[in-house]
Amino acid sequence: xxxxxxxxxxxxxxxxxxxxxxxxxxxxxxxxxxxxxxxxxxxxxxxxxxxxxxxxxxxxxxxxxxxxxxxxxxxxxxxxxxxxxxxxxxxxxxxxxxxxxxxxxxxxxxxxxxxxxxxxxxxxxxxxxxxxxxxxxxxxxxxxxxxxxxxxxxxxxxxxxxxxxxxxxxxxxxxxxxxxxxxxxxxxxxxxxxxxxxxxxxxxxxxxxxxxxxxxxxxxxxxxxxxxxxxxxxxxxxxxxxxxxxxxxxxxxxxxxxxxxxxxxxxxxxxxxxxxxxxxxxxxxxxxxxxxxxxxxxxxxxxxxxxxxxxxxxxxxxxxxxxxxxxxxxxxxxxxxxxxxxxxxxxxxxxxxxxxxxxxxxxxxxxxxxxxxxx
Numbered sequence: 418x419x420x421x422x423x424x425x426x427x428x429x430x431x432x433x434x435x436x437x438x439x440x441x442x443x444x445x446x447x448x449x450x451x452x453x454x455x456x457x458x459x460x461x462x463x464x465x466x467x468x469x470x471x472x473x474x475x476x477x478x479x480x481x482x483x484x485x486x487x488x489x490x491x492x493x494x495x496x497x498x499x500x501x502x503x504x505x506x507x508x509x510x511x512x513x514x515x516x517x518x519x520x521x522x523x524x525x526x527x528x529x530x531x532x533x534x535x536x537x538x539x540x541x542x543x544x545x546x547x548x549x550x551x552x553x554x555x556x557x558x559x560x561x562x563x564x565x566x567x568x569x570x571x572x573x574x575x576x577x578x579x580x581x582x583x584x585x586x587x588x589x590x591x592x593x594x595x596x597x598x599x600x601x602x603x604x605x606x607x608x609x610x611x612x613x614x615x616x617x618x619x620x621x622x623x624x625x626x627x628x629x630x631x632x633x634x635x636x637x638x639x640x641x642x643x644x645x646x647x648x649x650x651x652x653x654x655x656x657x658x659x660x661x662x663x664x665x666x667x668x669x670x671x672x673x674x675x676x677x678x679x680x681x682x683x684x685x686x687x688x689x690x691x692x693x694x695x696x697x698x699x700x701x702x703x704x705x706x707x708x709x710x711x712x713x714x715x716x717x718x719x720x721x722x723x724x725x726x727x728x729x730x731x732x733x734x735x736x737x738x739x740x741x742x743x744x745x746x747x748x749x750x751x752x753x754x755x756x757x758x759x760x761x762x763x764x765x766x767x768x769x770x771x772x773x774x775x776x777x778x779x780x781x782x783x784x785x786x787x788x789x790x791x792x
Contacts, residue, residue: 457726457741458763458783463501463508468492468777471501471767472538473704475528476756480505483550484754484767485523485536490777498523498538498546500555508781511550516557518542525581529574537569537581545569547581547592560592562601570611571656573621580636582610582623589634591623591641602641608632612656614665622685624667626653631669631683633690647692652681656754660707663687666731668702668715680729682715682736695729695736702729704754706764714739714786716752716766723749726782728766739784747773750780762786 463471463484471486482503489496498520500511513520523538523546534550540557545567547558567590569583578595589604595618610625610632621636622644631654633646654669665685670678680700682693699720707713715729719738726741727750741750753768764784769777 456785457739458785460726460741460780460782463499463503463510463779463781465499465501465510465779469499469779470769470777471499471753471779471781472523473525473754474756474765474767474781475526475534476758476765477528477531479758479761479763481531482756482758482765483526483528483534484781485526485538486767486769486779487522491775496521497541498536500526500536500548500550511554513548513555513557516540516548520546520548520557523548524570525572527572527574527579529576529579533574533576535572535574535579535581537572537583539568545583560599560601562599563592568609570609570625571613571623573613573615575615575617578615578618580613580615580621580623582613582625584609589623589625589632589643591634604634604641604643606643610634612654612667614657614659616659616662620659620662622657622659622665622667624654624657624669626669631667631681633667633683645689647683647690649681649692654681654683655702656704658705658707658713660709660711660713664711664733666693666705666707666713666715668705668717670700670702677720680717682729682731684731693731693736696738700727701751703752703768704766706755706757708757708759708762708786712786714755714757714764714784716755716768718749718751720749726750726752726766728752728755728764728784730786741782750782752780752782757786 466488469488474484518541526536532552536548538546540546543565548555572581581592589608591602593600608627610623613623615621619639623634625632631646631652633644635644651672657667659665667683669681677699680695683690702717704716713731728739751768752766755766
C-alpha cells in the first residue's frame, strides 16, 4: 500500500519511454540472463489510457493480481480512477457499478480473499471513495458518516474486516467495517495516515505524519491509539507491513533543508520502533511488503539513477539495494507499491514511468526472490 499523497494528480514526476518500446506484450517473460538466483524480470504495462499510473497492488496468486491507479493524471476534468486485474494471461480493466460520477483517483487496494476486495481514493463528487469487489466486479460503497473534505489514503483487509485510513479536519481518521457495521475513529492531534496493516480482527498498525515528524498508531484489542514514534524532525511514513506480532516495518522519508529526501525505515521488535540504517542519497520510498519469514522488500526510486527499477531488501539485519537494468537518462521509473506472492517467491511492483515531456505510462515490474525455509 502506497505512497499516496493528498492530491488530484500524483506528486511524482520525472522522465520515461514510450510504452511500445518499454514493455513486451506479456508479463511472464523469462528473466534476461539473470546474474543470480534473484533477478528482475521483463517489465510490462496494464495498458491504461494516456498518462496512466498505478498506485497500489494486491497479489492473491500468480493468476489473480489486482492493481489500482489513475488515468489522464494531468487532466483534472477527465482523469479517472482505474482498477485492473491480472488473470495469469492478461490485464483487464474492471468497472465500478453504482457510481454515476466516477472515481478521480484510486490510491490503495486490499484483498481479504479472492472474493473480498476493497479500494479507496477520491471521487469526482468531492467525496472520499470506497469500492467493494467480489472478484469479478466492484461496487461503490456510500458511508453516510463520511463527508466532503475527508481524505482516504490506504486500506487493509482480512476476512470479515476492512480498515481504511486518512484524515479529517487535519486529524488522523480511521474507517472500519466489520460484522456489517461501520465505525469511524478520529484520533486527537494533527496528522494524516497513509498506510495500514491488519494482523487480525483486533491488531494492526497505521502510519503517516504530523507535519513535524512520523506518526504511528496501533490497534490493540480493537481500539486505535497513537503509539510512540522515534523523534525524527521532517520525517514521514507512507506504508507499513506487519510480518509477525513482534516484527513489522514502516517506510517513508525525511525532508531535508536542501530540498532532497533521505530514506526512512523503522522496524518494530515487539517493544519499540527503531530506525534502520539505510544507504543514503536522494531516495524516495513508497511501499513495503514481506514474506512473513523476516524478509522485506521496499519500493521507490533512487533519484541519482532514476532510469532503473529500484527496490530495497531488508533481511532483518541489513538493507541492500536491488536495481533493474539501466535505461534512458530521460526517464524515471517510480515504483509506488509492492506485493509478495508466496507461491512463486515473486515480488510484484507497480507505478509509472515518466518521459522527458512529462507523459506517464503505467509500469509493472517483477523481481524473482527465492523461497527460504521458515526460521
